[in-house]
Amino acid sequence: MKHSIFLIVFLPIIMGAQSNFEKAEDLFQEEKYEQAQTLFESLYSSNPSNLKTIEYLGDIAGQSKNWDKAIVYYKKLKELKPAEADYHYKYGGAMGMKAKESNKFKALGMIDAVKASFEKAISLNPKHIDARWALIELYIQLPGFVGGSESKAIKYSNELLQISTVDGYLSRGHIDEYFKRYEAAEKQYKKAVALTGSKTSYYKLASLYKNKMRDPEKAKSILESYNDKKNQGRLN
Structure with missing residues (x-):
């Protein structure tokens, strides 16, 4: 009887939440980001610990180049699930983009955190391809006096060659x-x-x-x- 009451009372609520999440996902896939954001924010307000909802909100913020907001969402993901490599990668990516758009002095203060995030992603997932690409880009674009290093970029390219041969060739060509x-x-x-x-x-x-x-x-x-x-x- 208790189970029946639970189903009668809560199942419509659960199904409604699932439906809204699916609608939000569909809108995101259709690149209707503002509409998707409205739905995801509503879902987030009722369940602020749902990892997928937070990730989508971070991704939407990234699409609109709102790096501050993206950083907040990705940071929360790291805190909720610190062993997930992709969350560290996305946090580092948002930090990197913010640094790129900031003044030089502020950007210099963010570089170590960006590197650390990508390196953490690799330590959690030794086969993480995107984090290595990100570090390659970082090391070839940074001036030498703030840590830029072609040899380090090549090191990560060589690692890619062992994980994904085509990424190894493409990354070395890019360098x-x-x-x-x-x-x-x-x-x-x-x-x-x-x-x-x-x-x-x-x-x-x-x-x-x-x-x-x-x-x-x-x-x-x-x-x-x-x-x-x-x-x-x-x-x-």
């Missing part, structure tokens, strides 16, 4: 491209193309030809090759 070693970058991107034939690999190579090596005909040829193979069903 070479950043430092204007275009022929070396070309070789790495070609390895990625040969390995998987992924859209990303083809587009990185085409972009290199068009924007850095000033060879639009090669870029066009690469993209045509990709489209032909895709139409023939020869790509994954």
Whole structure:
């Protein structure tokens, strides 16, 4: 009898919450972020410890480049579930974007926290690909006097090569491209193309030809090759 009363009283409430969450998810997937945010905030007010709701709110804040709000949500995720690598990665990413848009003095004070967040993600998940990409980007863009280091970027690229070969090739190509070693970058991107034939690999190579090596005909040829193979069903 008690179970029956519970179902009669609370099941409609539970089902309504599930329905609203699904609606909010659908709106998010449709990139209707403002509408999704309204629903997620309502869900958050009734259950402020729901991890997925908090994560979506952080992601929506990130989409609107409201880094302060994103940082608050991702920080709460870390506190609620400190062993989840992705939460540290997202927190570091939001901190990094805030630092990028801040004045130099403030940004310098945030760099250590950004690095630590990405490193924590890797320590929790040794196969975390995105955290390594983020550290590569950080180390190649930072000036040397505040911790920038091509050798450290290459270290993480080498780690990617062991975890995901294509990410290893693409990341090493990205490093070479950043430092204007275009022929070396070309070789790495070609390895990625040969390995998987992924859209990303083809587009990185085409972009290199068009924007850095000033060879639009090669870029066009690469993209045509990709489209032909895709139409023939020869790509994954």
